[in-house]
Amino acid sequence: MPRIKLGTHHVGCISLINLALVILFSSLGYYVRYQSYIGLKESNESLKFSDVVVPAIQLVPNHFVFYPWTLIISPYVQTSPLQFLFALPVMFFGTEYLESNWNFDDAEGLRAPEKGIFGELIRYLLIVTVTTNLICILFKSFAVVFGMSAADSIASPTNFGIFTILMSFIVVVKQLSPESNVKVFSFFRFRLKRLPFIVLSLALVVSLVIFRSFSPFFMPLFVNFYISWFYLRYYQINHVGNILPTTASESHTTSHSSTVRGDASDTFAFIQFFPDNCHDYLKPIARFFYHSSAFLGLFRPFNDDDIESSNLRTIQRLNKSNAIDANGSSGESSRRKRIALKVLEQKVGNTGASPASKSSIANENANAITPKRDQTAKK
Numbered sequence: 212m213p214r215i216k217l218g219t220h221h222v223g224c225i226s227l228i229n230l231a232l233v234i235l236f237s238s239l240g241y242y243v244r245y246q247s248y249i250g251l252k253e254s255n256e257s258l259k260f261s262d263v264v265v266p267a268i269q270l271v272p273n274h275f276v277f278y279p280w281t282l283i284i285s286p287y288v289q290t291s292p293l294q295f296l297f298a299l300p301v302m303f304f305g306t307e308y309l310e311s312n313w314n315f316d317d318a319e320g321l322r323a324p325e326k327g328i329f330g331e332l333i334r335y336l337l338i339v340t341v342t343t344n345l346i347c348i349l350f351k352s353f354a355v356v357f358g359m360s361a362a363d364s365i366a367s368p369t370n371f372g373i374f375t376i377l378m379s380f381i382v383v384v385k386q387l388s389p390e391s392n393v394k395v396f397s398f399f400r401f402r403l404k405r406l407p408f409i410v411l412s413l414a415l416v417v418s419l420v421i422f423r424s425f426s427p428f429f430m431p432l433f434v435n436f437y438i439s440w441f442y443l444r445y446y447q448i449n450h451v452g453n454i455l456p457t458t459a460s461e462s463h464t465t466s467h468s469s470t471v472r473g474d475a476s477d478t479f480a481f482i483q484f485f486p487d488n489c490h491d492y493l494k495p496i497a498r499f500f501y502h503s504s505a506f507l508g509l510f511r512p513f514n515d516d517d518i519e520s521s522n523l524r525t526i527q528r529l530n531k532s533n534a535i536d537a538n539g540s541s542g543e544s545s546r547r548k549r550i551a552l553k554v555l556e557q558k559v560g561n562t563g564a565s566p567a568s569k570s571s572i573a574n575e576n577a578n579a580i581t582p583k584r585d586q587t588a589k590k
Contacts, residue, residue, distance in 0.1 A: 223310035225332050229287075230303045233373075236287040237295050240268045269368035272348045282344045283337065285369070286376040298373035305380030306332070312387050331447075338442055339379045343435040347371065350430060371431040378436035381407050386443060386479055387528070407436060407484045440481065445473045445510035475513040475521035 214221040244263045251258055266274035268288055270281040281288075286302075289295035309332055347369065354360035389404035401409065414428040422428075449471050477483070482493045505512045 223307055225310050225329060226303050226307040229306045230299065232284075232287045233289065233295075233298050233302050236268070236284050237289040237298070240265065240288045240290065243268060264368050266368075269370065270344060270348075271368050272351055272365040274366075275344075275348065282341045285344055285371060286340055286373055289372045290368070290370045294372050301373055301377060301380070305377075308380060309335075309383055312383070335442065335447070336376065336379065339435060339439045340376055342438045343375045343431060344369070344371075346434050346438070347375070347431055350434075351426070369431075374428060374431045375435055378407065378410070378432055379439040381410060382436060382439040382443065385484065386474065389478060389483075404483070405486075408486065411436060436484075440479075440484070441510075443474055444479060444481075447474070448472050471521075471524075473510075473513075473521075475517040476525040477518065477522055478525055479521075 214223055215227065243265050244260070247265065248258065248260050248263045251263065264271060266281070267278050268281065268284070269290070270285040270288075271278075275281055286298075289298050313331060348365075351360065351365055351369075355362055355365055385404050385407055389402065391403045411429070411433060414432045415425075418425055418427050418429040481497045482490045485493055501512075504510060
């Protein structure tokens with residue numbers, strides 16, 4: 212997809228389209244609800260604007276069958292001014308990040324599938340949005356059936372808005388830039404790999420303390436987080452150059468590149484989204500869901516070669532990121548990336564014998580990192 216030049220910056224077309232859709236559907240929803248409110252207010256003076264529901268625009272659990280498009284447009288319909296102001300930068304910068312980082316033109320890293328970045332972005336956002344909404348509706352229905360929620364709750368709009376897609380951007384950030392640092396107000400610093408856990412923790416606290424329910428924030432965010440990770444982990448098809456290692460079980464080779472399904476690297480495992488001291492408790496749970504899902508045929512289980520080749524591709528991607536840091540910013544972020552590279556190389560080295568192509572790639576990566584390590588040691 213071509214990028215549009217705005218001043219001195221180039222902006223992706225999909226980012227602008229998503230931003231325009233947020234403005235369009237949010238404005239349309241407000242206008243229709245306001246007109247309905249004016250008409251109904253004459254016969255019901257106690258009516259509040261928040262009580263007005265338009266099932267054709269808002270996602271309502273017991274009406275979505277008649278208006279199925281609401282499963283798709285729900286992330287673009289914001290029902291409060293604060294939610295609208297929050298959605299604008301999230302939708303624009305989130306889409307821009309995906310559009311920029313998935314659109315690799317070289318043969319040395321993950322690339323968008325054959326249909327291009329536009330097709331993959333639309334497919335990814337569409338799948339995670341619809342699936343997230345359907346699962347949240349299912350949970351709300353179960354809550355009513357088992358008496359944990361009022362019967363009329365399924366007649367109320369979900370009003371999740373941007374929260375049904377927020378974690379889709381954050382999970383990709385963690386996947387591609389896990390060791391980068393973010394500083395907030397000059398006193399709070401964290402690594403991007405911790406961002407999903409921080410967002411989910413805040414959503415859980417706010418939902419339970421203020422709303423005394425999982426529904427407003429935590430439920431859509433957690434479901435969206437898991438669906439996004441599941442798709443990227445097991446389903447997303449990427450192109451890699453022939454110089455990158457692939458296995459017969461995971462790839463389909465063409466004359467120019469190979470297609471790879473999912474991301475089997477150790478750094479993208481489910482437990483890596485949580486603090487280290489939680490790993491021992493989460494491993495049995497993650498292992499149970501992994502084997503259960505594989506048994507049900509939801510995905511093809513990874514073998515050792517899949518994990519090894521994915522680790523090598525992650526090394527390649529981090530090496531590229533390190534090269535960029537060497538020319539620009541450096542410091543703590545670069546140091547952590549080098550540590551991550553070292554850990555991955557050790558994992559790959561401990562897997563035993565591997566094909567010659569994998570060995571050559573590992574050697575090239577090790578050579579690329581060695582000078583930086585030497586410089587660090589001298590310092």
